[in-house]
Amino acid sequence: MVKFVEDLMALPSKISSRADTIYIQQQYAFALNRRNEPGDRDKALTVIRRVAEVMKGGSSVQDVVCLCGRIYKDKFNESNYTDVESRDEAIKWYRKGFELQANVYAGINLATMLVISGKDFRTDRELQRIGCSLNNLIGRKGSLSNLQDYWDVATYFEISVLAEDYTKSIQAAECMFKLQPPIWYLKSTLGNIQLINYYRYENTEQDENQSIEVQLFHFWMDFFMEAIKDEETSCVRFPVLVLEPTKLYTPSYVQINTDTDDEPPTIKLWHVQQDSKQIHQWCFERQHIKGVSLYKRDARAIFLYVQQNSDDFHIFFPSELKRTG
Numbered sequence: 649m650v651k652f653v654e655d656l657m658a659l660p661s662k663i664s665s666r667a668d669t670i671y672i673q674q675q676y677a678f679a680l681n682r683r684n685e686p687g688d689r690d691k692a693l694t695v696i697r698r699v700a701e702v703m704k705g706g707s708s709v710q711d712v713v714c715l716c717g718r719i720y721k722d723k724f725n726e727s728n729y730t731d732v733e734s735r736d737e738a739i740k741w742y743r744k745g746f747e748l749q750a751n752v753y754a755g756i757n758l759a760t761m762l763v764i765s766g767k768d769f770r771t772d773r774e775l776q777r778i779g780c781s782l783n784n785l786i787g788r789k790g791s792l793s794n795l796q797d798y799w800d801v802a803t804y805f806e807i808s809v810l811a812e813d814y815t816k817s818i819q820a821a822e823c824m825f826k827l828q829p830p831i832w833y834l835k836s837t838l839g840n841i842q843l844i845n846y847y848r849y850e851n852t853e854q855d856e857n858q859s860i861e862v863q864l865f866h867f868w869m870d871f872f873m874e875a876i877k878d879e880e881t882s883c884v885r886f887p888v889l890v891l892e893p894t895k896l897y898t899p900s901y902v903q904i905n906t907d908t909d910d911e912p913p914t915i916k917l918w919h920v921q922q923d924s925k926q927i928h929q930w931c932f933e934r935q936h937i938k939g940v941s942l943y944k945r946d947a948r949a950i951f952l953y954v955q956q957n958s959d960d961f962h963i964f965f966p967s968e969l970k971r972t973g
Contacts, residue, residue: 670699670702670703670708670712671708673695673696673698673699674696674699674708674711674712674715676692676695677692677693677695677696677699677715677719678692678715680692680695681715681718681719681722684722684726689719689722689723689726692719693716693719693720696712696715696716696719697716699712700712700713700716709748710745710748710749710751710754713741713744713745713748714741714742714745714753714754714757716737716741717737717738717739717740717741717742717744717745717754717757717758717761718738718757720734720735720737720738720741721734721735721738721742721757721761724738725839725843729764729843729846729847735761735764735765736765738757738761739758739761739762739765742754742757742758742761743758745758746758746778750781750785751785752782752785752786752799752800752803755778755781755782755785756782756803756806756807756840757840758778759775759778759779759782759807759810760806760810760840760843760844762774762775762778763775763810763844763847764843764844764846764847769810769811769812775810779807779810779811782803782807783807785803786800786803786804786807792804792816792819792820792823793823795823796827798824798827798829798833799833801820801823801824801827802820802824802833802836802837804816804820804823805817805820805821805824805837805841806837806840806841808820809841809844809865810844814859814861814862814864814865815861817865817868818861818864818865818868821865821868821871821872822868822897824837824872825871825889825897825964828946828948831875831876831878831967834872834875834876835876837872838869838872838873838876841869845869860920860921863920863921864899864920864921867887867899867920868899870887871887871888871889871899871966872966874886874887874965874966874967874970875966875967875970876967877967877969877970878969884903884904884905884906885901885902885903885904886901886902886903886965886966886970887899887900887901887966888900888901888902888917888963888964888965888966889963889964890917890919890961890962890963890964891949891962891963891964897964898919898920898921899919899920899921900917900918900919900920900963901917901918901920902915902916902917902963903915903916903917904916912933912934913933913934914931914932914933914934915931915932915937915952916929916930916931916932917929917930917931917932917961917963918930930954932954936954936955937952937953937954937955938953938954938955939953940952940953941953943962946964947968947971948964948965948966948967948968948970948971949962949963949964949965949971950962950963950965950971951963
């Protein structure tokens with residue numbers, strides 16, 4: 649797209665003037681920001697801000713304004729979160745977009761940037777107002793369990809994380825998993841969550857007495873972070889979900905130990921939430937494993953057959969790559 653527009657601009661004026669249309673300039677700025685070669689983002693800002701100045705109204709104005717916010721946000725991320733000026737510009741442009749029309753995209757990004765600038769959902773009125781608007785927008789589409797659009801569920805997840813409502817965030821995370829989203833969907837969602845977590849946990853010590861809701865939230869972050877990795881890993885410990893006979897998913901971890909001089913090869917499996925009334929961890933040596941088979945309905949899952957357990961284990965890995973790796 650960048651080369652196409654720049655080639656078009658180099659043609660005689662009667663033809664090159666077509667490159668100055670608002671739509672083409674908007675796409676040009678988007679492509680520059682995405683390409684991100686040296687100087688591209690500054691050039692993209694020059695282009696899109698010029699477009700924003702000449703637009704008088706219409707539904708596409710918000711897209712242009714939010715693109716300004718997106719570019720400034722990317723500049724802030726690229727600076728390793730040190731470019732405060734770009735952060736504040738992102739807030740300004742996302743706020744303009746949200747004021748033009750209270751939609752999910754502008755609202756989530758505005759709320760995220762406000763939180764990482766130091767605002768708190770419990771005390772900041774603007775954040776509370778944004779949260780109410782977003783909850784209303786999602787609420788019109790039905791209950792969480794009935795939502796079939798990934799972006800609706802992801803929005804619910806992000807709102808819950810921003811508000812530190814971890815009970816709702818882990819409910820949304822399971823719904824996201826069930827929808828089997830493409831990897832790039834997850835990458836987009838996790839970008840905001842990682843940014844929030846960086847500011848919340850970077851300079852604070854981890855509490856050893858975390859609530860089970862917080863522990864489960866961190867499990868889901870581990871699970872999704874493994875899902876978006878596109879390379880095989882030598883890691884022997886994975887976050888997994890065990891589908892119980894009751895049809896409930898149990899957040900767990902599996903560790904695969906190969907032959908060593910000291911210990912025989914084993915598979916260890918344990919639940920994140922450990923109930924003292926039930927068995928919540930297992931260790932199987934090679935001779936106790938009867939076999940493994942794939943689950944045809946979901947490329948992420950396997951059946952693990954063992955001699956010591958009356959029930960077989962139905963295990964879901966974060967991705968097909970992690971299952972095969």
